[in-house]
Amino acid sequence: MGELExxxxxxxxxxxxxNPEEVSAKRIRKALQExxxxxxxxxxxxxxxxxVSRFNRLQDLQSxxxxxxxxxxxxxxxxxxxxxxxxxxxxRHKSGKKEKKTKKxxxxxxxxxxxxSIHVKNVGLSPKxxxxxxxxxxxxxxVVKAVWDYIKEHDLQNPEDRxxxxxxxxxxxxxxxxxxxxxxxxxxxxxxxxxxxxKQEEENEEHIExxx
Numbered sequence: 001m002g003e004l005e006x007x008x009x010x011x012x013x014x015x016x017x018x019n020p021e022e023v024s025a026k027r028i029r030k031a032l033q034e035x036x037x038x039x040x041x042x043x044x045x046x047x048x049x050x051x052v053s054r055f056n057r058l059q060d061l062q063s064x065x066x067x068x069x070x071x072x073x074x075x076x077x078x079x080x081x082x083x084x085x086x087x088x089x090x091x092r093h094k095s096g097k098k099e100k101k102t103k104k105x106x107x108x109x110x111x112x113x114x115x116x117s118i119h120v121k122n123v124g125l126s127p128k129x130x131x132x133x134x135x136x137x138x139x140x141x142x143v144v145k146a147v148w149d150y151i152k153e154h155d156l157q158n159p160e161d162r163x164x165x166x167x168x169x170x171x172x173x174x175x176x177x178x179x180x181x182x183x184x185x186x187x188x189x190x191x192x193x194x195x196x197x198x199k200q201e202e203e204n205e206e207h208i209e210x211x212x
Contacts, residue, residue: 016182133146144188
């Protein structure tokens with residue numbers, strides 16, 4: 001897996017700016033192939049393991065509220081490009097699946113069956129975040145998705161710089177007057193706390209240790 005280490009910083013960057021509900025090892029691999037003009041199909045398995053590892057590290061760092069600079073090392077031009085690709089992908093997905101909207105929602109409830117899905121653990125929400133989202137606990141991906149859905153529904157992104165979010169009154173108590181798409185996860189991490197480890201995660205750790 002050594003030759004794949006050169007892609008670590010870019011994988012971290014893509015994970016940080018992507019919609020967690022849509023992100024997958026396959027999509028990240030395709031993004032890397034496009035950005036670096038390389039063919040990574042022969043490294044699918046190793047690359048998927050690396051992506052999952054970096055995703056889990058990202059979650060751990062967020063839960064410990066470490067410096068956000070350790071999570072994202074990406075210049076503003078590339079960040080804008082990646083975010084634009086994400087929005088474009090979501091629009092194409094929605095326009096092509098309007099008639100099957102209800103079925104799609106049902107599929108998302110069992111997204112863990114998708115081999116490309118990146119699984120995350122449940123987290124508890126702070127009182128302020130509970131009041132904002134009207135729920136006590138959710139998977140971390142669903143927390144981020146819910147906030148992004150709210151931002152998009154209320155058109156809170158700065159039209160001149162889509163990376164910037166202008167917070168409304170409901171958001172200000174948690175996120176301040178404004179924030180960037182990069183600072184969203186860092187701010188959220190202060191309002192999330194880990195619950196008991198899921199059984200599946202413990203089994204995965206035991207499986208990894210048995211191979212060491």
